[in-house]
Amino acid sequence: MSPERLAEIAARCDAATAGPWCTDAWEIYRGAEYVPGISEWIGETCRGTSTLEQDRADATFVAAARTDVPEMAAEVERLRARVAELEAAQAPAVGLEPAPLPHHPEHDAIKRTAQTRGRLTITPPVSPYWTTADYAHETEALRTLVWPVVRKALAEEFPGFSAAFTADDIDICVHCRSEFEFATDAEAADPSTRTDEHSVGGEPVCCKAAMDAFRAARRLPEADL
Numbered sequence: 001m002s003p004e005r006l007a008e009i010a011a012r013c014d015a016a017t018a019g020p021w022c023t024d025a026w027e028i029y030r031g032a033e034y035v036p037g038i039s040e041w042i043g044e045t046c047r048g049t050s051t052l053e054q055d056r057a058d059a060t061f062v063a064a065a066r067t068d069v070p071e072m073a074a075e076v077e078r079l080r081a082r083v084a085e086l087e088a089a090q091a092p093a094v095g096l097e098p099a100p101l102p103h104h105p106e107h108d109a110i111k112r113t114a115q116t117r118g119r120l121t122i123t124p125p126v127s128p129y130w131t132t133a134d135y136a137h138e139t140e141a142l143r144t145l146v147w148p149v150v151r152k153a154l155a156e157e158f159p160g161f162s163a164a165f166t167a168d169d170i171d172i173c174v175h176c177r178s179e180f181e182f183a184t185d186a187e188a189a190d191p192s193t194r195t196d197e198h199s200v201g202g203e204p205v206c207c208k209a210a211m212d213a214f215r216a217a218r219r220l221p222e223a224d225l
């Protein structure tokens, strides 16, 4: 499936009435569950020329497609990003790379360097949101709110361009839920940066609870903070 085709499908999804959709039998409504007199009507599949069972199956398919299709599109993007990542990891190791092409000074006037496969990195605000939450919330907001807007803008303004959502892993302290940080050997040895004379490399510095847990495991005296 070409990136253009995927963008076309995503654009069709984005343009449709927001999901989820549901069905009571052969009528299709907006919402996760049909509420009589309240749910917004989307359409129906009752044709009178097929069995009611068939109409019911068609309605179920249409209603579910509203959420199934974006889910599959996201999965295609995720898998494509993963493939690109694996392909990059399999690039020839240093030393096995072909020798650089010889430089011909005559080329300088008749060629120029171009770039392809640009990457867009979106970073959520670090503060004040990234304080007590465990970061999963921000990543979810990026994935569900920011990314569809980026994808829609790309599809509308730059047909043919494609993009995939990826997020970096970070380690979070289970005690303070901020980013897990620890002292290096050099920091632990330096009286101006270490916590006390019992500090060792690897000692967490994000919070006392993490430091206590580490010191207990290493049978080191508790820090007096």
Ligand SMILES: [Zn+2]
Residues within 6 Å of the ligand: 173, 174, 175, 176, 177, 178, 180, 204, 206, 207, 208, 210
């Ligand atoms: Zn901590």
